[in-house]
Amino acid sequence: MKVTLYSKVDCGLCEKAKTVLQELQREFSFEVEEIDIYKDDRLLEKYQLMIPVVEIDGEEIEYGMIHKDVIRKRLLHKLNG
Structure with missing residues (x-):
């Protein structure tokens, strides 16, 4: 199972999301x-106002307050299919 956290540097909500994970x-x-959206223009445009974003196996699960x-x-x- 792959969990992706889209975040940025100096983001309080991102730190809380990391703790939850x-x-x-x-x-x-x-x-x-963990992917810093500021290192990819496409991700920055997509997630700029949403971060942090948690994605599981390619599906966006939750964003903002995790x-x-x-x-x-x-x-x-996902585990129980």
Whole structure:
């Protein structure tokens, strides 16, 4: 399972999202790829006002304020197919 976090430097909400994902990694086995949207013009245009954005297996799950329960439910759904 691939979890991607779109973020930027000096982003308080991004730091909170990272913490949520780190906590969930204790329950679920997944790697997090963090991508700085300022290093890709296409991503900057797409996500500039939305970050942080959490994506699981290519599907955008949540953005802005990231809620642990929302991500947990989606991870469980992905695991149980």
